[in-house]
Amino acid sequence: MALNQRWGKFGLSNKFDTEFPSVLTGKVAPEEFKTSISRVNACLKKNLPISVKWLLCGCLCCCCTLGCSLWPVVCLNKRTRRSIQKLLEWENNRLYHKLGLHWKLSKRKCETSNMMEYVILIEFLPKYPIFRPD
Template identity: 85%
Template sequence: MMEDFDEIYEEEEEEDEEEEDEQRAAEEQLLRYAPEPVLVRGSGRVTVFGLSNKFESEFPSALTGKVAPEEFKASINRVNGCLRKTLPVNVRWLLCGCLCCCCTLGFSLWPVICLSKRTRRSIEKLLEWENSRLYHKLCLHWRLSKRKCETNNMMEYVILIEFLPKIPIFRPD
């Protein structure tokens, strides 16, 4: 009796795996036709651990017809406001940490690292809120991403705006 039960379980498991493979293939096909993501680079003069003190608020032409320029600017201004509040404190701690670095064997830089991580998390939470409020409805997804700089070998944080594929609603289940 247990052998029969095992066989039925294995068949169901195989069917589930086949369904998952089909679903994965369909998602990959949808992603293949999605346009390239839009990068919004930092445009400020101060950068602390790859995070610039402000992002470019110029409306990218790739988003024309997808989102209103006013909404884009409002979102970027919210992110820049968050940076405006937190980055000056990070810069002060960085200067203090650099001055005391020799005496503390580098431990004086830990507050800057923690504050920088907290700033990144607050921007990521803000972008999640923006996504749930507006951008997911428009088939867009904003996120903070670490990228290599174009001019040098350093890493920088950019806002990456990805186009979410539209799910075909007329396809049968």
């Protein structure tokens, strides 16, 4: 199952959808889901102003620097991606692995265009039979 989001295209939009997916009913409390998504959204919101400033500066200077002025934006997006991955790993260890779920950030091609976007994938972990002999 994938929860689509709107963060992509140089990270200009900064929000995952907080609507509770019906597939998770009975697996996780809606409040826990919303809290987790809100933490990810807060991380994106914190990094957006810096990224936008560097993107505008990079676009203005792009011709003079032969594109090198866009490197700070690439680095900031990579740092933001790592922060979200660490946050999702923390959420997994804190709660979701105990519930048989695994959250991860994944890159996918947009359905409407050739651009790439990041989505949060929620995977169901297989249950291991504990009474099976070794």
